[in-house]
Amino acid sequence: MNRTFDEINEKIRTGRVAVFTAEEVVAMVKESSVAEAAKKVDVVTCATFGAMCSSGAFLNFGHSDPPIRMGKITLNQVQASGGLAAVDTYIGATEPSADRGILYGGAHVIEDLVARRPVHLHAESAGTDCYPLKSVDTTLTIEDCNQAYMYNPRNVYQNYSAATNSTDHIIHTYMGTLLPGYGNVTYSTSGELSPLLKDPKLRTIGIGTKIFMGGAQGMVAWQGTQFVRKHTHYDDGEDYAGATLALIGDMKAMNARYVRGATMQGYGCTLYLGVGIPVPVLDEDLMYDLSRPNAELYTTVTDYSTGRRARPGIQRVNYQELRSGSIELMGRRVRTAPLSSLAMAREIAALLKGSIAQGQFTLQEPIALFPEDTPFHPMTIREVRA
Amino acid sequence: MSTIKVRLVFPGETASRPITSYLIQDYNLIFNILQARIEPGRPGELVMELEGEEVDLQNGLRFLEREGIGVAVLSRSIQWDSESCVSCGACTAVCASGALHLDADAKLSFDQEKCVVCQMCIKSCPMGVLHLSYGE
Known part of the structure; x- marks a missing residue:
């Protein structure tokens, strides 16, 4: 049973498409078989809603009269880049504000813009002959921007380590609050709903793939930063990790329900973003990957307290165990907790399923697939010469 | 050491005496005034945090009541x-x-009865939706 993107899109347009969420397909294959499910299902929707730090937005404010070539730019006291042409900027999600620190940062500005709340723009300039204005203060909403699009260099991690803490004191990390003495374990994934775990070889997800992004239709723009294909063979299965996506989407069409500014105590601010990706069931091999349950998807519990690049892995654990609320670690029962919202991921997978079933969302075949071998360099700190 | 939060209402006739000073001198309590309303001829009102050993706190509160001061211990809860x-x-x-847990639908639920108000959750919440609140 093989299918093409074109055949599936024809079914979407004529209202004959069979679309299910990844969780539904996991259950379906348990009841029947991969071959049966591959025959029955055209599209499987996957989704995630979690912290995506490497996110940000390009904005164009329009020209004032007299005009200004903005140098130093702040939005609600959060610094944005002044390194682009006159009234363009890029605001990064993790930039803290001058007045509220990490309790309000770039991610919160992005949420405010998407929610159509007014934002205070302050900009300064040295002034030039063609751009004489030296400073501007105004209130704007996203409607005032000519363009407002999110461009996130690294989102939707394929898989991520679970975190724990071996020390005798609490540590605050981007993986949440970690209690002393291996006191808890946190993890961040939607597991069997997670897009890059369900098409692990990235056969259908590449440049140009159309996605649900923060409530709007967005696109995969490029491989994410630090993209690498990591494939490990174990006796009980294959592990895929390391893939990331760069995403682009129109913020004017987004919904603040799926775009949320957040603060990780003692770490910084970040953006919680909802992303949904439809995977076409091209053949049985893809259905096999799509039907892998949490019990067959693994990650490694890692000690986050070392403060070093290479954090020691402690044990391999699957997402069914993590989801259960506790695991056996260092000889005792330890609480486990997620950082990404499964409830929201389910909502997004169901929404995307509905849009496809109603013919409002067609699939886009990738313009190019991602490379098989990308370098993954660490930084070497070398002597600085004047 | 424990900390409690109290609302004290001073009838007009006690307002001129340094009653809170006795809490330090005789009951080893330290306090932090969070809110004060003192107007001539009207009952005064103080909201403050009291910190000390459990037995000193109990004796201190009894002393205040003997002095005719209205005492209400404010309870803390997570909202x-x-x-x-x-x-x-x-x-x-x-x-x-276990007061905060994910239910079968992966939605958060909060069981106020189980909560011991340790407050660890407040800062662990990325969205800032858990708060400490005081009530009588």
């Missing part, structure tokens, strides 16, 4: 803004009492 919550579950990583 959860369920509307703004995204059910990420980050708070459940630090909730030892």
